Structures are given as C-alpha cells and as structure tokens.
Amino acid sequence: MQNICSNRTVLELTVNNHPGVMSHVVGLFSRRAYNVEGILCLPVGDGDTSRIWLLVNEDKRLLQMIKQAEKLEDVQKVRRLAADDNLFARLESLIMA
Amino acid sequence: MTQAESPAKPERLSGAEIVVRLLERQGIRILAGIPGSANLPLYDALLHSKIIHHVLTRHEQGAGFIAQGMARASGQPAVCFATSGPGTTNLLTAIADAKLDSIPVVAITGQVSRNMIGTDAFQEVDTYGLTIPITKHNYLVNSAEELLKVIPNAFRLAASGRPGPVLIDIPKDVQLEQVDVVQWPEPGKADSNPPADGLLLAAAAKMIAESARPILYLGGGVVHSGAAEQARLLAEKANLPTVTTLLALGTLAVDHPLLLGMLGMHGAPCANLSMDESDLLIVVGARFDDRATGKLAEFCPQAKVIHIDIDPAELDKLRASHVAIGGDVGTVLEQLLPLIQSQERPVWQARIQALKTNSPLRLPGLDDPRSPYGLVRAVADCLDENAIIATDVGQHQMWAAQAYPHRRPRRWLTSGGLGTMGFGLPTALGAALAEPENTVACFSGDGSLLMNIQELVTAAQENVNVKVVLMNNSTLGLVHQQQTMFYGERTFAAEFTHVPDFVALAQACGVRAVNLDTAADPRAALAEALTSRGPCLIHCSINVREKVYPIVPPGAPNREMLGT
Known part of the structure; x- marks a missing residue:
C-alpha cells in the first residue's frame, strides 16, 4: 500500500503568527491549481511566529513555489524537508492506528 | 519633519488622525478617493490637513489609477482612499494593474467596525481576502496603535525591492479609537539594495x-x-x-x-x-x-x-x-x-x-494627422520631451507605442501586464496632478475611454492639463482585428451599434473638445488644443479597417510576424 508521502515532499515555513498568514500561503498554491495534500500549523515559542508544514506533490513547479513563498512578507524562512522523515507519515500512522 | 521626535507630552489622537499625520510625514501632498460610511472618520481627519489636497473622483477605480499616474510619473508611492464593500471592490482593478506592472501604490480602505466583521454587515466585504493575490502585501489593522507601524511599513514595502501595491484595511472603530502618541515613527522608505555577487x-x-x-x-x-x-x-x-x-x-x-x-x-x-x-x-x-x-x-x-x-x-x-x-x-x-x-x-x-x-517598423500615413500613426506623430510634434504620454489599451496603445518618439523614462504610462481598458484617463489625471507644469497627452480609444469616462468631470474639476486624444473607430479595435485575422472574419460584439457624441459628452462634463474630423486645418487645431492649458478632448475618427502591424499570431513564435 502506498504511503501518503510517496512522491511527495514537505515544505516547512516559519511565518509571522497572525490570522491572515495561512491565506497568503495556501493562496500561492490554489491560484496555480497546485494541490496541498496536507497542512499542519503550530505556534512556536512565545507565539509571535508559527511553523507551517505543507505536504505537496513533487512537481516541476516546486522550486518556483518555494521562491514565491519566500517573497511573502510574513514568511521568514522556507525549508524543504527530506521526504522519508516527516510529521505527516507519523500523523498518518497515528490516525490509522 | 523627517526626524523621529518626542513631543513634550503625548498627543491624544484618533486612529484616523494618526493616519493623516503619518501620510503628511510620508510627504503625501495629493491623494484621490471617495468617502463612504466606513471611512468617514478618515475624511473627517483629512478635512483638517492643511497640506494634503484631496481629489474627489467619480469612481474608486479612477482614484486607484490617479494614484498610479502619480506613482508612475514620479517613482514615489502614491495613495488612494476608498470605503468598505463596493468602494473597495471598485478599486480592485487598479490595484491588480499596479501589481502586474510593479507600481508603488498604498491603498487605504475603510472597513466595518471590528465587532461587525464577519456578520455580512452593510457594505462589508472580505477586503483582506480579496486583495491577497493582487497586492504585494496587505494589512487588516487591529488597533490604532498598530497604525504607527503599519503605515510606514506599507510605504517601505511598496517602494522596496520590486515595487508594488500595498493595501491597508482599517475598521471604522479603529479609525475612531483614541490613543496617546508619544513618538512618531520614521517615514517608511525603500530599503537599500545590496551589491551583487x-x-x-x-x-x-x-x-x-x-x-x-x-x-x-x-x-x-x-x-x-x-x-x-x-x-x-x-x-x-x-x-x-x-x-x-x-x-x-x-x-x-x-x-x-x-x-x-x-x-x-x-x-x-x-x-x-x-x-x-x-x-x-x-x-x-x-x-x-x-x-x-x-x-x-x-x-x-x-x-x-x-x-x-x-x-x-x-x-x-x-x-x-x-x-x-x-x-x-x-x-x-x-x-x-x-x-x-x-x-x-x-x-x-x-x-x-x-x-x-x-525589416524596419513601417509607419504608413505619417503625413496624415487624421491617420493612426500620423496623429500620434502630429501630437508628438506639438509636445516637448517633458510631456507625459498615457494610453488606454487597444490599437491606439500599440500605434502610440510604435510611432511616438519616446526619449526618456517615466514619460510613458501604459498598462502592460494587466492590459486594463479605462487606465488612460485617470492615470493621465494623476500624472498631471503630480506634474502640473507639464502637458499630459492620453491616447485613448472609444472602447477604453467609456470605461472610465466619468473622470472627465474630475479633470474639469481639477483643471488639469490633460489632453485626451481619442481615436474613434466605434469598435473594440484590437478585438475586431483579431476576429478579422484569426477567426475567419467572424466579427462579433466588436462593433458598437450605438456610439455617443464624444465632443458633446466632453462638453457636458465641462471639458473643452476639438473635433479633427471637421477642422479645416487639423494640424493647427491640434497644436492649439495641445498648447493651451487645461483639459481638452481631441476627437479623431479612425477607419475601422486600420490595423496594428506587424502582428505575431497568438501562439506563434516572434519570427512569424504578419503585415511586415
């Protein structure tokens, strides 16, 4: 059976924590008809920043998406995580258990 | 007032007063907009400004393009105001246009009070959500205190890096909220640019x-x-x-x-x-x-x-x-x-x-001031190199792009990325407000001009030195051309069956009009219209069969030009 993370990658975004940030981030994807398969978001430290993890398909547009995300004023940092070790795989096993 | 300063004692000010003071400190001297319920506190504060001239437009899109005209001519961020709901949705086209052409505009919109947001209140619309994809950045301001950071930051962002529009949505109760201002922030300005590798x-x-x-x-x-x-x-x-x-x-x-x-x-x-x-x-x-x-x-x-x-x-x-x-x-x-x-x-x-x-660019008819290229060149002959040329979008825009003798940057204001019909007149108005000493000629077509014709009244009200050069073929010309060339001559919905009398229409708006069709000496009539001050509409009929050449068929490589 295929794991939900097959052929997918995870982007980790460090962002300013306020109500509009999620819209800004997912808007980049929706306007390009680029599906986001999974989303996690948690506040970091004192809550001024948050971290967003996006599970997305490997796609030739991915590098451009990273650049576009880096341009957002509320996005401080974008990292691309290794596909085999990510929160989504662990979350899936938790939900499926 | 460029230095941050500490007043002897804190000033008690409303959010709206803070906005106006911060705009003054940013160097804003002209701003365009329309008042409505949700931005009335801002207008009440603006009334007391002795240094900002407010230009009341007839449609918010006109205000947005006036800001663009000022910004495109000067390179400095310019401001427009609109109220919540329809005031804001009317602004959207001008903001999207600024995004695609990287123009620094700061749009300040009124919003319903915070306790009403999300209730489908009167004239409520999700301004923040609507403007995410068409701004460089946007804000929904949550307190009067926040304005002291948000406003300078909006100007900094609009002007820094690749310029672009920034929108600030301010709920009415935030505009009314009173706070003590102890220290004014530095005006926002463009970040410095790091050297290249x-x-x-x-x-x-x-x-x-x-x-x-x-x-x-x-x-x-x-x-x-x-x-x-x-x-x-x-x-x-x-x-x-x-x-x-x-x-x-x-x-x-x-x-x-x-x-x-x-x-x-x-x-x-x-x-x-x-x-x-x-x-x-x-x-x-x-x-x-x-x-x-x-x-x-x-x-x-x-x-x-x-x-x-x-x-x-x-x-x-x-x-x-x-x-x-x-x-x-x-x-x-x-x-x-x-x-x-x-x-x-x-x-x-x-x-x-x-x-x-x-393989030169061919410009037939240059000698005839009542032909497309000839009219563009005849206008140029009457203007100096400080003159600003604005255009609408369509055939006239391409004819002006091809035949006008462009000599300097920031003298050519055209909607490139979004291709917005209706751009020309209000943008020309903004440029003329920013540079009252110079002539602004706006090449337009009958299709485009009608999309923001109401701003002719604003042109009369402000007595700006804008000359609308109207190339009238009673047609959506570029649509007609593409249907003729690429849709088997099936022209449809491109020819207007009803066309206003543009000369009478301009006059009805309080703007002088000159008709080259009936002028005994069109060059003399043109020169007189372009060199006397004040707004003027110059009307010239254009044959519907005139086309923009060359043209690369949609989807073809650039080497395959037709009509060379």
Missing part, C-alpha cells in the same frame, strides 16, 4: 565579451530602478543592439543608433528578427512576458541568457538563464560596467544594419 558579474562580463551576436533586452525594471543611464552606458560600451519591452519604451532614446525598437507581438520586425539570430540575451529588469516573447519555446532559440532582476522569483521562472543576477538593476549595471570590454563585432553590426534597413 562579484563572481556572477565576472561571469556575465565574460559571456558578453565572448558573444558574437548579443542583444540587450530592457524591461520595466530599468524604469523602476532609475537605471536608464546605466543601461545606455552598457549598450554603448559593449556595443549592444538594444530592444525594449512595452513598459521600457523611453529607457533608450528613440534615435539612439543602438536601438532596434520594441520587441514582441507588435514590435519592430528588426527587433524580433535580430533576437531570433542572437547568441546572447542580456535581460535587464524584464520578465519574459508572453506578449513580448511569443511562443516561448521558440523565443531566441540560439541565445544564452544573462538575467538581471531584483525579484529572485523571476529568475529562471520562464526561461532558464546561464547567469542569473538577483539585484537592483541600476546597482548591478553600475558594478558590471567597469568589467565590460569595448567591442566592435563588425559582422553582427553589419547584420543588424541590414535587418534595420530591410
């Missing part, structure tokens, strides 16, 4: 030195950066034949020997053909727009690419580059110039001369 500059210089058939390709970023002079120096030092995009017209003077003209769908044949043979494109502040490149896969097929742009997301977006330099193009060119060797390239120069001679 020396290794990349050296690689670029080497590629230019080794290229046999280079082309310099200048885009709107050269205008925004104020880098026209550096671009000219690069062209001259490396002996680079140069093309410009629609937005970059004027960055290299029309009579410069290295200029080939505009590239793209309606570009100069010699420009498109030279690019097709080029082995190196030096792309400066341009983004490979599809109207410029034609079929991208066949655009400059032999060329390597050096791409210089301030926006890293434009590098390698549509065309892979061999050397990509992220940075302010003026700064990068300044650093690149000392590394450039003088070059003759006699074979390439001879080839360029042959293309210029054999």
Whole structure:
C-alpha cells in the first residue's frame, strides 16, 4: 500500500503568527491549481511566529513555489524537508492506528 | 519633519488622525478617493490637513489609477482612499494593474467596525481576502496603535525591492479609537539594495565579451530602478543592439543608433528578427512576458541568457538563464560596467544594419494627422520631451507605442501586464496632478475611454492639463482585428451599434473638445488644443479597417510576424 508521502515532499515555513498568514500561503498554491495534500500549523515559542508544514506533490513547479513563498512578507524562512522523515507519515500512522 | 521626535507630552489622537499625520510625514501632498460610511472618520481627519489636497473622483477605480499616474510619473508611492464593500471592490482593478506592472501604490480602505466583521454587515466585504493575490502585501489593522507601524511599513514595502501595491484595511472603530502618541515613527522608505555577487558579474562580463551576436533586452525594471543611464552606458560600451519591452519604451532614446525598437507581438520586425539570430540575451529588469516573447519555446532559440532582476522569483521562472543576477538593476549595471570590454563585432553590426534597413517598423500615413500613426506623430510634434504620454489599451496603445518618439523614462504610462481598458484617463489625471507644469497627452480609444469616462468631470474639476486624444473607430479595435485575422472574419460584439457624441459628452462634463474630423486645418487645431492649458478632448475618427502591424499570431513564435 502506498504511503501518503510517496512522491511527495514537505515544505516547512516559519511565518509571522497572525490570522491572515495561512491565506497568503495556501493562496500561492490554489491560484496555480497546485494541490496541498496536507497542512499542519503550530505556534512556536512565545507565539509571535508559527511553523507551517505543507505536504505537496513533487512537481516541476516546486522550486518556483518555494521562491514565491519566500517573497511573502510574513514568511521568514522556507525549508524543504527530506521526504522519508516527516510529521505527516507519523500523523498518518497515528490516525490509522 | 523627517526626524523621529518626542513631543513634550503625548498627543491624544484618533486612529484616523494618526493616519493623516503619518501620510503628511510620508510627504503625501495629493491623494484621490471617495468617502463612504466606513471611512468617514478618515475624511473627517483629512478635512483638517492643511497640506494634503484631496481629489474627489467619480469612481474608486479612477482614484486607484490617479494614484498610479502619480506613482508612475514620479517613482514615489502614491495613495488612494476608498470605503468598505463596493468602494473597495471598485478599486480592485487598479490595484491588480499596479501589481502586474510593479507600481508603488498604498491603498487605504475603510472597513466595518471590528465587532461587525464577519456578520455580512452593510457594505462589508472580505477586503483582506480579496486583495491577497493582487497586492504585494496587505494589512487588516487591529488597533490604532498598530497604525504607527503599519503605515510606514506599507510605504517601505511598496517602494522596496520590486515595487508594488500595498493595501491597508482599517475598521471604522479603529479609525475612531483614541490613543496617546508619544513618538512618531520614521517615514517608511525603500530599503537599500545590496551589491551583487562579484563572481556572477565576472561571469556575465565574460559571456558578453565572448558573444558574437548579443542583444540587450530592457524591461520595466530599468524604469523602476532609475537605471536608464546605466543601461545606455552598457549598450554603448559593449556595443549592444538594444530592444525594449512595452513598459521600457523611453529607457533608450528613440534615435539612439543602438536601438532596434520594441520587441514582441507588435514590435519592430528588426527587433524580433535580430533576437531570433542572437547568441546572447542580456535581460535587464524584464520578465519574459508572453506578449513580448511569443511562443516561448521558440523565443531566441540560439541565445544564452544573462538575467538581471531584483525579484529572485523571476529568475529562471520562464526561461532558464546561464547567469542569473538577483539585484537592483541600476546597482548591478553600475558594478558590471567597469568589467565590460569595448567591442566592435563588425559582422553582427553589419547584420543588424541590414535587418534595420530591410525589416524596419513601417509607419504608413505619417503625413496624415487624421491617420493612426500620423496623429500620434502630429501630437508628438506639438509636445516637448517633458510631456507625459498615457494610453488606454487597444490599437491606439500599440500605434502610440510604435510611432511616438519616446526619449526618456517615466514619460510613458501604459498598462502592460494587466492590459486594463479605462487606465488612460485617470492615470493621465494623476500624472498631471503630480506634474502640473507639464502637458499630459492620453491616447485613448472609444472602447477604453467609456470605461472610465466619468473622470472627465474630475479633470474639469481639477483643471488639469490633460489632453485626451481619442481615436474613434466605434469598435473594440484590437478585438475586431483579431476576429478579422484569426477567426475567419467572424466579427462579433466588436462593433458598437450605438456610439455617443464624444465632443458633446466632453462638453457636458465641462471639458473643452476639438473635433479633427471637421477642422479645416487639423494640424493647427491640434497644436492649439495641445498648447493651451487645461483639459481638452481631441476627437479623431479612425477607419475601422486600420490595423496594428506587424502582428505575431497568438501562439506563434516572434519570427512569424504578419503585415511586415
């Protein structure tokens, strides 16, 4: 059976924590008809920043998406995580258990 | 008042008063807008400003384009006001237009009070959500205190890096909230630009030195950066034949020997053909727009690419580059110039001369001031090089792009990316408000002009020196042309069955009108209209069969121009 993370990658975004940030981030994807398969978001430290993890398909547009995300004023940092070790795989096993 | 200062005691001010004071401190002297319920506190505060002149428009889109006109002519961020709901939705087109052409506009909108947000209150719309994809950044302000950070930051963002529109949505109760202001923030200004990577500059210089058939390709970023002079120096030092995009017209003077003209769908044949043979494109502040490149896969097929742009997301977006330099193009060119060797390239120069001679841009009818090209040139003959040219969108825009003798940057205001009909008149108004000493001519068509015709009243009210040159073919001309050429002559919904009397319409709005159709001496009538001060509409009928040539068929490569 295929794991939900097959052929997918995870982007980790460090962002300013306020109500509009999620819209800004997912808007980049929706306007390009680029599906986001999974989303996690948690506040970091004192809550001024948050971290967003996006599970997305490997796609030739991915590098451009990273650049576009880096341009957002509320996005401080974008990292691309290794596909085999990510929160989504662990979350899936938790939900499926 | 440029220094941060501590008043002896805190001032008790409303959010609205804070906004007006911060705008004054930013150097804003003119702003356009329309009041409504949700921004009335802002207007109540603006009433007391002794230094900001408010321009009441007749539609919020007009206010947005007036801000654009001021910003495009000056390079400085400009401001517009609108109320919540329909006031804001009316602004959206002008904001989206500013986004696509990278114009620094700060739009300030009223919103319903915080406790009403999300209740479908009267004139409530999700301004924040609506403007995410069409702004560089946007804010929903949550307290009067926050304004002290948000307003300077909005100006900084609008002007920094790649410029763009920023929207600030302010709920009515935040406008009314009273707070103590202890210290005023520094006005927001553009961030300074870091220098470019020396290794990349050296690689670029080497590629230019080794290229046999280079082309310099200048885009709107050269205008925004104020880098026209550096671009000219690069062209001259490396002996680079140069093309410009629609937005970059004027960055290299029309009579410069290295200029080939505009590239793209309606570009100069010699420009498109030279690019097709080029082995190196030096792309400066341009983004490979599809109207410029034609079929991208066949655009400059032999060329390597050096791409210089301030926006890293434009590098390698549509065309892979061999050397990509992220940075302010003026700064990068300044650093690149000392590394450039003088070059003759006699074979390439001879080839360029042959293309210029054999495949020039043809401008038939230049002698007839009642023909498209002739009218553009006759207008130019009456204006000096300080004059500003605005356009709407359509055939008249391309005729003006092709035939006007563009000499300087920031004198050509046109909607390139969004291609917004209705852009011309209010943008011309904004430019005229920003530079009252200069003449602003707005080339328009009957289709475009009607899309913001109400601002003729604003032109009369402000007595601006705007001359609308209306090319009237009673048709959506470029649609008609494409239907004729590419849809088997099935023209449909392109010819207007009802056309207003534009001369009478202008007069009804309080604007003088001159009709070249009936003028005994059209050149004399034109000269008189253009050189006497105040708003004027100059009407000229154009034959519907007149077309914009050359034209690259949609989806075709640029070498396949029709009508050359």
